[in-house]
Amino acid sequence: MPAIWKRVGGILLLVLAVMAFVTYANAQDEKEKALIELTNMAREEAGLKPLTWDPALAAAAREHAEWMVKEGGAIAHRYGGEDDVAQRAAKAGAHFSLIEENIAVADTGVHVHQGWMKSQAHHDNMLNPKIDHIGIALIPSHGLLYAVADYSVGVTAMGPEDVEKAVGKVLAEKGITLKSDPTAARAYCAQEDNADRSSGTEVKPRFLMRWQSADITTLPPQLQQQLSSGVFKEGTVGACAPQGSGGGGPVFSGYRVAVLLY
Numbered sequence: 001m002p003a004i005w006k007r008v009g010g011i012l013l014l015v016l017a018v019m020a021f022v023t024y025a026n027a028q029d030e031k032e033k034a035l036i037e038l039t040n041m042a043r044e045e046a047g048l049k050p051l052t053w054d055p056a057l058a059a060a061a062r063e064h065a066e067w068m069v070k071e072g073g074a075i076a077h078r079y080g081g082e083d084d085v086a087q088r089a090a091k092a093g094a095h096f097s098l099i100e101e102n103i104a105v106a107d108t109g110v111h112v113h114q115g116w117m118k119s120q121a122h123h124d125n126m127l128n129p130k131i132d133h134i135g136i137a138l139i140p141s142h143g144l145l146y147a148v149a150d151y152s153v154g155v156t157a158m159g160p161e162d163v164e165k166a167v168g169k170v171l172a173e174k175g176i177t178l179k180s181d182p183t184a185a186r187a188y189c190a191q192e193d194n195a196d197r198s199s200g201t202e203v204k205p206r207f208l209m210r211w212q213s214a215d216i217t218t219l220p221p222q223l224q225q226q227l228s229s230g231v232f233k234e235g236t237v238g239a240c241a242p243q244g245s246g247g248g249g250p251v252f253s254g255y256r257v258a259v260l261l262y
Contacts, residue, residue: 032058034109036051036136039051042117051133051151053134054134056089056093057135058136059092060088060091060150061101061137061148061149061150064137064148065137065147065148068146075105094150096133096152097152099150099152099153100125100150101150104122105144105145107143107144108145109145112138112147131152132154133151134149134151134152135150136148158255160186160240164257166216166217167237167257168237170219174228176261177233179235181236185237185260186239188208188258188260191210205260206232207226207260207261208258209222210256212256213255213257214255216255219259233262235261239256239258241256242254242255
């Protein structure tokens with residue numbers, strides 16, 4: 001065989017090997033797939049929609065399953081020095097407005113599922129009609145499977161400018177003319193909640209508010225009340241990184257927004 005074809009063949013084998021590795025690395029374990037199938041079968045029997053596998057939730061579930069294996073004793077939803085489930089999922093890249101978690105230790109995936117179905121709290125998490133995403137991790141250790149399932153109501157990941165456009169659209173529908181420069185609103189958004197309520201602009205807003213929520217299309221009641229008064233004609237919107245406890249939902253999955261009205 002000519003040398004050139006040998007090199008081509010070698011390159012093709014290398015490419016196929018890399019593709020196979022990437023596919024395997026991103027694939028779910030067969031036992032995890034089977035547990036998701038059992039979950040969706042139970043949901044179908046209950047008249048609910050199936051759940052979509054979320055790799056970020058699966059990564060968060062695996063992180064906690066590894067903690068359970070490491071602890072080796074009584075299983076728990078959180079160990080000392082570990083993030084809670086919302087923090088784990090958000091750091092893994094999940095975006096959600098609601099998150100729940102089931103944990104278990106059993107000898108097979110089927111027994112994990114049966115145990116969750118028999119436990120009211122675990123059953124309610126798995127068959128919650130609101131949730132639409134799932135991530136599962138099963139880690140074998142000493143003849144047992146350490147199981148974690150994270151369920152969520154997924155939300156679309158949006159950047160600050162997209163958030164500003166979405167909130168601005170809601171304001172415009174309520175008769176507010178948007179100012180083109182969001183600098184003041186962004187600066188106010190980024191302030192700590194206990195900071196001085198000042199926008200740092202020469203033209204002071206007559207009303208200003210910031211909040212955090214996973215649903216940016218629904219304005220806070222206090223802001224809606226101000227908009228309904230008919231007093232304000234102009235406004236500006238600024239988005240920034242979430243802070244603190246979040247108030248309107250899990251901070252790690254929500255959005256922080258500020259609105260200034262003039």
